[in-house]
Amino acid sequence: MGVIVVYVFNEEYKLIRKEKRNGMVSAGSYLLARTLLEAPMIVLLSICAVSVSGYGVMRFHASNFHLLVAIHALMLWAFESMALLFSVLFDNPLLGMLMYMNFWFAAFLFSGLMVRESSVVWPLRAFCYVLPLKFSVQGMAIIEFDGPDFAGAQTAPCPASLASTPPVGCTYNLVGEDGFTCPDMLSQQGCYGATGKQVLESIGQQFKLITSDPDTLSRDFAYILGIGAFFKFSYILVFMLKTMKSSKITERPGAGHGDAGAITRGTRAAAAV
Amino acid sequence: MLLILAYLANPTCPPPHSYRRSQHLGLPGGAAGARILSLTIARVVLCAPWQVNRDFHTDPNKVNDIIKVWANRSRTESRDAVQPDPSAVAYTNNMPNPVSLATQGVTLFKRHALVTLRDPTLYVGRMATFFVLCIFFSIVYVNARDRTQDTAVDRLWVVCPPPTTPQLGLNFHLQSPLRVSTLQICHWCRNKAMSEMLCCVRHACTHAHTLSVARSICLSFFAARVVCRLSSVDGRYCRLRLQRRVQTHP
Numbered sequence: 001m002g003v004i005v006v007y008v009f010n011e012e013y014k015l016i017r018k019e020k021r022n023g024m025v026s027a028g029s030y031l032l033a034r035t036l037l038e039a040p041m042i043v044l045l046s047i048c049a050v051s052v053s054g055y056g057v058m059r060f061h062a063s064n065f066h067l068l069v070a071i072h073a074l075m076l077w078a079f080e081s082m083a084l085l086f087s088v089l090f091d092n093p094l095l096g097m098l099m100y101m102n103f104w105f106a107a108f109l110f111s112g113l114m115v116r117e118s119s120v121v122w123p124l125r126a127f128c129y130v131l132p133l134k135f136s137v138q139g140m141a142i143i144e145f146d147g148p149d150f151a152g153a154q155t156a157p158c159p160a161s162l163a164s165t166p167p168v169g170c171t172y173n174l175v176g177e178d179g180f181t182c183p184d185m186l187s188q189q190g191c192y193g194a195t196g197k198q199v200l201e202s203i204g205q206q207f208k209l210i211t212s213d214p215d216t217l218s219r220d221f222a223y224i225l226g227i228g229a230f231f232k233f234s235y236i237l238v239f240m241l242k243t244m245k246s247s248k249i250t251e252r253p254g255a256g257h258g259d260a261g262a263i264t265r266g267t268r269a270a271a272a273v
Numbered sequence: 274m275l276l277i278l279a280y281l282a283n284p285t286c287p288p289p290h291s292y293r294r295s296q297h298l299g300l301p302g303g304a305a306g307a308r309i310l311s312l313t314i315a316r317v318v319l320c321a322p323w324q325v326n327r328d329f330h331t332d333p334n335k336v337n338d339i340i341k342v343w344a345n346r347s348r349t350e351s352r353d354a355v356q357p358d359p360s361a362v363a364y365t366n367n368m369p370n371p372v373s374l375a376t377q378g379v380t381l382f383k384r385h386a387l388v389t390l391r392d393p394t395l396y397v398g399r400m401a402t403f404f405v406l407c408i409f410f411s412i413v414y415v416n417a418r419d420r421t422q423d424t425a426v427d428r429l430w431v432v433c434p435p436p437t438t439p440q441l442g443l444n445f446h447l448q449s450p451l452r453v454s455t456l457q458i459c460h461w462c463r464n465k466a467m468s469e470m471l472c473c474v475r476h477a478c479t480h481a482h483t484l485s486v487a488r489s490i491c492l493s494f495f496a497a498r499v500v501c502r503l504s505s506v507d508g509r510y511c512r513l514r515l516q517r518r519v520q521t522h523p
Contacts, residue, residue, distance in 0.1 A: 008395050029377030036378070037385050041396040048400040053407035058431055059418045144432040152422040182422060192425040199425050210429070 005080055006096040009087035017243050027243045031236055042080060046073040061147025068143050071221065075136035078228035079104070084235040088242060107131035112138075112209030132227045134209060139220035141210050145196035153180045153194035173201040174212070 019025045046069050054060040060068065082103055086096035110120065110127040111134040120128060128134060158170035158179030166172055169188055172179035180198050182191035192202040197212040204210040389396050410431065417427035 004394060004399065025381060026374065026377060029374050029381055032374065032378035033381035033385050036382050037389065041389065045396065045400055045403055049403040049407045052404065053411035054432075057408065057411035057415060057418065058428075060432075140432050141429060144428070148420060150420045150422060150425060185422070190422055192422055203426060203429055207429075 003083070003097045003100055005083035006087045006100050007093045009084055010090075010093035010096055013088050013239065013242075014091075020243050021246070027240055031239065035232075038077070038080065042077045043069065043073045046076055049076075060144055064143045064146060067217075068140060071136060071139045071143065071224070074221065074224045074228065075132055078132040078224050078231065079107075081228045081231035081235060085231050085238065088235060088238045103131070107133035110134065113207060116208045118208070130227060132224045135220040135223040135227075138209055138211065139217050139224075141200060142212065142214070142217050142220075145200050145212075147196055149194045150192065150196075150199055152184060153182045153191055153198070155180050155194045155198075157181050157183075171202075173198060173205075 016025065016027070016030050020027055020030075050060075050068055050072055051065075054068070055062055055065060083096075083100050086099045086103075087093070090096040090099065106127050109115065110117075110124070110131060112128065117125065117128045117134075155178040158167060158172065158181055160172075160176060160178050162170070163172045163176075163179065166179060167181075169181045169183075170179040171181065171188060171191065171193070173193070174197060177197070180191065180194045182188060185191055193199040200210055200212040204212070393401075414427055414431040417424035417431060420428070
């Protein structure tokens with residue numbers, strides 16, 4: 001959906017550039033208005049995305065609604081900022097859209113779900129740290145799994161005190177906390193845990209991206225905010241530079257003063273020289 | 274006529290361009306015509322009014338007199354006509370100058386908000402798309418809504434990728450059937466992949482009494498359910514359609 005943003009803002013950028021040169025608006029006021037309008041719209045977008053589907057159909061943990069909306073909105077904002085940057089970076093919107101799709105796919109590829117971060121070679125591993133999807137997935141998993149217990153597993157037969165000598169069938173994947181067992185299962189292969197943390201740790205053995213560490217959540221928020229801010233500031237910078245850019249009026253060498261033909265655009269004059 | 278006179282008075286000046294433009298605009302006539310005319314005349318006067326075309330056997334002084342009269346008249350009229358409205362002058366004088374960044378920002382904010390509401394491409398359309406596609410994904414994963422050991426990994430997939438990738442899934446499934454005829458929809462319904470999705474819809478609708486929100490989703494997918502029911506009666510609807518088609522086009 002961010003591809004639409006690239007196209008729309010590319011068209012709008014061209015209009016605003018013209019308006020600015022005509023003295024109708026300033027670039028700063030336009031950016032201010034757009035940023036003010038963007039924030040509530042992004043939140044509404046994320047509410048539309050997760051409310052009915054997540055909390056109506058999938059029975060997500062309702063008390064964490066605000067957190068899920070917040071991290072989802074931040075992720076959308078980061079991708080939106082990326083789209084904004086590509087909308088002004090290229091005059092042709094098609095190039096911007098292609099670039100955005102490249103980055104989106106890179107975000108998906110290097111999110112840690114397909115390839116674990118430690119398996120990615122440098123310098124490609126840098127994509128794991130500069131794209132927002134990895135941190136969004138991590139954060140959303142922590143927020144959602146921090147809820148009611150998962151049926152089919154029990155913690156009572158596996159107290160934390162027996163962690164050093166675990167009873168048969170008990171799994172301890174969190175230090176200092178109770179273990180879990182699935183009494184109805186013959187094999188403990190598909191037993192992920194009773195609490196959300198235990199389940200996340202069990203899944204995290206397959207997908208290293210997933211973790212139950214609550215400190216990771218605040219770090220994820222900070223990372224996404226930082227990445228979004230980087231793209232946003234880059235967009236503002238490029239926008240200001242490109243709207244301020246104008247042709248330099250120079251005098252053609254050898255032509256007399258006042259000769260209309262002597263005044264020409266700087267680039268053409270430079271080419272002629 | 275005056276234009277022609279002026280041109281004939283000095284063909285080296287460039288009135289033909291203005292003349293063509295006035296013709297294009299349906300002029301002379303009106304203020305714009307008078308302006309073009311006066312500009313043209315002024316250009317002619319400034320050039321060399323004493324040069325007269327030899328083919329035009331008229332006294333050059335007469336031509337110059339006419340031109341001068343028109344030029345003076347035009348200048349006088351324009352001077353009289355452009356009288357600033359005192360209220361407009363007062364309004365302009367009272368305007369804060371320059372307009373601050375915040376004031377411009379607020380004005381632009383209002384205008385962009387209006388544009389955002391009127392043009393759904395940027396936000397409103399995306400909201401609707403997100404809403405529908407995320408519901409689609411949640412229905413695909415509807416069997417994983419209970420927190421059990423079997424659904425733990427499925428819940429991870431429904432939490433993470435679908436909200437972030439609403440643009441990927443539906444193209445192959447819904448858009449192409451929407452373009453085909455009702456007859457083809459019957460065959461599409463019996464397709465294995467789509468029947469799985471429709472069974473998910475049916476499942477959600479069957480258990481709607483437990484979830485008030487699911488009822489609203491059922492309304493959204495009413496059309497899909499109707500198609501599913503029609504196809505589930507052993508293709509009876511399809512056969513009816515086929516029979517009608519055969520009768521219509523034997």
